[in-house]
Amino acid sequence: MRSGKELWDLVKNQLKLEMASTDFSEIFDPITEIHKIHNKYIFLIVPDILTKFRIEKFYLDTMNKLLVQIEEDKHNFKLITREVADKENSDNQKLGLTSVDSVDRQVSKRNLRSEYTFDNFVTGESNRFAWMNAIKVAESPHVTVNPLYIFGDVGLGKTHLMMAIGHYILDNNIHANVVYTTAQQFAEDYFLATNKKNINDIEKFYNYHRSADILLVDDIQFLSGKNSTQEEFFKVFEHLFETNKQIVITSDRAASDLENMMARLKSRFAWGMLVDIKSPDLNLRISILKRKLAFLIPNPIDVPNNVLEFIATTFDQNVRDLEGALRRFVSFCVSFNLPFTLESAKQSLEGITPKNKLDSFVTNDTNIDKIKQTVASYYKITVSDLESTSRKQHITYPRQVAIYLIRSRYDIPLKKIGEFFGNRDHATISHSYDKIINDINSNLQIKNDINIIESKIEESLKKKEKNN
Ligand code: ADP
Ligand code: MG
Numbered sequence: 001m002r003s004g005k006e007l008w009d010l011v012k013n014q015l016k017l018e019m020a021s022t023d024f025s026e027i028f029d030p031i032t033e034i035h036k037i038h039n040k041y042i043f044l045i046v047p048d049i050l051t052k053f054r055i056e057k058f059y060l061d062t063m064n065k066l067l068v069q070i071e072e073d074k075h076n077f078k079l080i081t082r083e084v085a086d087k088e089n090s091d092n093q094k095l096g097l098t099s100v101d102s103v104d105r106q107v108s109k110r111n112l113r114s115e116y117t118f119d120n121f122v123t124g125e126s127n128r129f130a131w132m133n134a135i136k137v138a139e140s141p142h143v144t145v146n147p148l149y150i151f152g153d154v155g156l157g158k159t160h161l162m163m164a165i166g167h168y169i170l171d172n173n174i175h176a177n178v179v180y181t182t183a184q185q186f187a188e189d190y191f192l193a194t195n196k197k198n199i200n201d202i203e204k205f206y207n208y209h210r211s212a213d214i215l216l217v218d219d220i221q222f223l224s225g226k227n228s229t230q231e232e233f234f235k236v237f238e239h240l241f242e243t244n245k246q247i248v249i250t251s252d253r254a255a256s257d258l259e260n261m262m263a264r265l266k267s268r269f270a271w272g273m274l275v276d277i278k279s280p281d282l283n284l285r286i287s288i289l290k291r292k293l294a295f296l297i298p299n300p301i302d303v304p305n306n307v308l309e310f311i312a313t314t315f316d317q318n319v320r321d322l323e324g325a326l327r328r329f330v331s332f333c334v335s336f337n338l339p340f341t342l343e344s345a346k347q348s349l350e351g352i353t354p355k356n357k358l359d360s361f362v363t364n365d366t367n368i369d370k371i372k373q374t375v376a377s378y379y380k381i382t383v384s385d386l387e388s389t390s391r392k393q394h395i396t397y398p399r400q401v402a403i404y405l406i407r408s409r410y411d412i413p414l415k416k417i418g419e420f421f422g423n424r425d426h427a428t429i430s431h432s433y434d435k436i437i438n439d440i441n442s443n444l445q446i447k448n449d450i451n452i453i454e455s456k457i458e459e460s461l462k463k464k465e466k467n468n
Contacts, residue, residue, distance in 0.1 A: 003034075004034040007070060007075070008031075030046075031046055041075065041076055042076070043077075043079070044078070046079050046080070046081055051079075052080075057294070060077060060079070112167055112178075120160075121164055122288045124287065127156070127280070130275040133148055134164060137248060138165045142245055147241075147248060151252065151255070152278065153252065155318030156280070159250065161277075162218060163180065165248055166180055177213045177214070178216065184222045190228075213246070217248070219251065221252050224259050241268070255270055256270070279316070285312035286309065289326055290308065304454055307340060310342055314353050328348055333348070339437060341437075342409050370461060371402060371405050371409075373460070374456045375398050375453060376402075381394065381398055387421055388422060400433075403429055403436075404436035408433075414426035415429075436450070
């Protein structure tokens with residue numbers, strides 16, 4: 001296999017071809033050193049924490065993809081700041097360890113998803129209390145809230161919040177031993193360790209969890225009915241609790257509702273803080289979409305609000321589905337080179353959108369009037385001009401724009417749209433729509449005009465909502 005440095009140089013060359021040269025030299029030129037290779041990660045040394053954040057947010061995915069193309073041995077990049085890398089080396093020297101060992105222990109336990117941080121967690125009413133307590137625990141583990149028990153339906157951010165605690169603690173103290181496991185993993189490990197009755201395996205299992213400074217156990221409901229595993233978990237819990245170590249647990253239900261779970265365990269859970277996460281409201285769903293977009297495309301503002309509203313209205317139960325829908329929409333537009341319009345959103349999500357949701361996103365005549373008014377005033381003509389049969393260019397074009405805006409915004413039959421514009425037939429409507437899409441893609445000025453008009457429409461519709 002090639003060395004870490006060779007791999008990085010190859011990826012770097014590739015990046016250079018794909019990026020603007022000023023960005024490249026600013027960000028990547030200074031990165032020339034590998035700290036270590038461990039656990040299938042190649043650790044690159046970056047100058048400071050800001051560079052680290054920036055790369056993690058915008059480039060790390062691409063870097064890892066390039067790496068897979070070059071080297072099939074499934075390595076990934078991780079970033080470490082110069083400061084932390086130096087500290088690791090000097091700590092290891094003090095402890096008389098080789099430069100890798102002691103840190104390996106930390107890193108191997110650090111199986112936290114890199115994007116599940118507090119920074120990336122958007123808060124709203126439904127999750128604020130859970131988030132506040134998570135922050136509390138992260139800032140002062142085993143001082144105030146122990147155990148922290150987070151519960152709620154699937155896909156609402158429990159794992160995210162739990163891992164955010166782990167990241168936060170590790171970011172402040174790389175020597176903290178943060179152990180993340182799922183209850184399922186715990187049960188499997190327990191089974192494997194005790195199955196062969198090999199004392200080494202058993203000891204390893206014991207030490208692994210008992211040496212934690214912070215133990216994160218995801219989806220505890222999985223232990224339901226598994227009595228001997230519960231018994232073992234209870235011992236781990238007691239040990240950590242008595243030695244002032246932090247425990248965080250997630251579950252799909254309240255502790256009191258856990259079935260076939262030892263009463264002793266349930267009551268231990270209740271000693272600490274029990275917090276739930278509920279389904280996010282529309283505002284929070286839209287904010288989450290905006291945050292996730294920043295990871296998906298370079299210019300999140302390219303996706304208009306009405307599209308975000310559509311996705312957020314349609315997928316209102318859990319964040320995982322919401323995010324899935326957004327990804328599907330973006331990759332649909334990108335692969336077929338389509339604009340980020342409501343039309344594309346509907347097409348891309350067709351198979352997974354509940355029918356009643358589509359119906360509920362149609363509009364009423366007042367909204368149509370607002371759009372007509374906005375377009376007419378932008379082009380300095382009148383609404384009756386738009387509705388007239390006139391074929392003068394200075395009227396036809398705004399009319400096509402209005403048709404485009406209505407069609408991309410609402411799910412209305414072409415024939416019906418025709419009725420809004422002096423009974424034009426569906427072919428004319430379809431042609432107008434296609435023409436504007438073409439123009440948007442080929443003419444920056446038009447794209448700009450449309451953006452401005454769309455935001456004016458947003459404003460006027462919002463005003464209307466307020467007045468209602
Ligand atoms: P759970 O563990 O409750 O089933 P996850 O933590 O796996 O849910 O969350 C599912 C997805 O939704 C993840 O991608 C997560 O990042 C995202 N998510 C959930 N809540 C939020 C939030 N408040 N802000 C940002 N992303 C969120
Ligand atoms: Mg989870």
